[in-house]
Amino acid sequence: EAGVTQSPTHLIKTRGQQATLRCSPISGHTSVYWYQQALGLGLQFLLWYDEGEERNRGNFPPRFSGRQFPNYSSELNVNALELEDSALYLCASSLTHQETQYFGPGTRLLVL
Amino acid sequence: QKEVEQNSGPLSVPEGAIASLNCTYSDRGSQSFFWYRQYSGKSPELIMFIYSNGDKEDGRFTAQLNKASQYVSLLIRDSQPSDSATYLCAVKGDSSYKLIFGSGTRLLVRP
Numbered sequence: 642e643a644g645v646t647q648s649p650t651h652l653i654k655t656r657g658q659q660a661t662l663r664c665s666p667i668s669g670h671t672s673v674y675w676y677q678q679a680l681g682l683g684l685q686f687l688l689w690y691d692e693g694e695e696r697n698r699g700n701f702p703p704r705f706s707g708r709q710f711p712n713y714s715s716e717l718n719v720n721a722l723e724l725e726d727s728a729l730y731l732c733a734s735s736l737t738h739q740e741t742q743y744f745g746p747g748t749r750l751l752v753l
Numbered sequence: 754q755k756e757v758e759q760n761s762g763p764l765s766v767p768e769g770a771i772a773s774l775n776c777t778y779s780d781r782g783s784q785s786f787f788w789y790r791q792y793s794g795k796s797p798e799l800i801m802f803i804y805s806n807g808d809k810e811d812g813r814f815t816a817q818l819n820k821a822s823q824y825v826s827l828l829i830r831d832s833q834p835s836d837s838a839t840y841l842c843a844v845k846g847d848s849s850y851k852l853i854f855g856s857g858t859r860l861l862v863r864p
Binding site: 672674676684686689691696697731733738741742743745747 | 789799802843849850851852853854856857
């Protein structure tokens, strides 16, 4: 069974640009979560999508947004990039929101 | 007070020894507890989860949960150099959707 996949693996942007990160969950999983892991910081919850809807978001500004498609894949958009947005962005999926979350390999975003 | 606390380490143990990793949490309503392993530059990999008080064993790994003390631990028996990684403790409420992570404990297993 294929795991969670993410693309791209690395992304380099400059301040003010927009970044789009993509995630495909494990087959059959409907819940997708996004987490940010900045250098020296722990994993911070960003967004949760389930059945195509945004269900909740963490303590991040509105320039962090995303969506979930009918096939349950998801996209994270970060607008007006700032230097401190440089981090590893991890996508996780679960069968339902109460089940165990499995992580993808991550997208490493570098903002110059 | 952080919601999930872990000693950052590094915890250094010799090969073949038992490594003991600890985690405390502040929310008494927490119901699910997870241990993830994260190698440098990689994503977290699930090792174990535990829901009930007591011990849960899986191969060389044993998770221990004490809800009264709000404490969860991970024991790694016969530690190997390949176990060297950061171990993340994560906690979830009963109807919650998000994992709350500790900052992780770095484990070094010396050959």
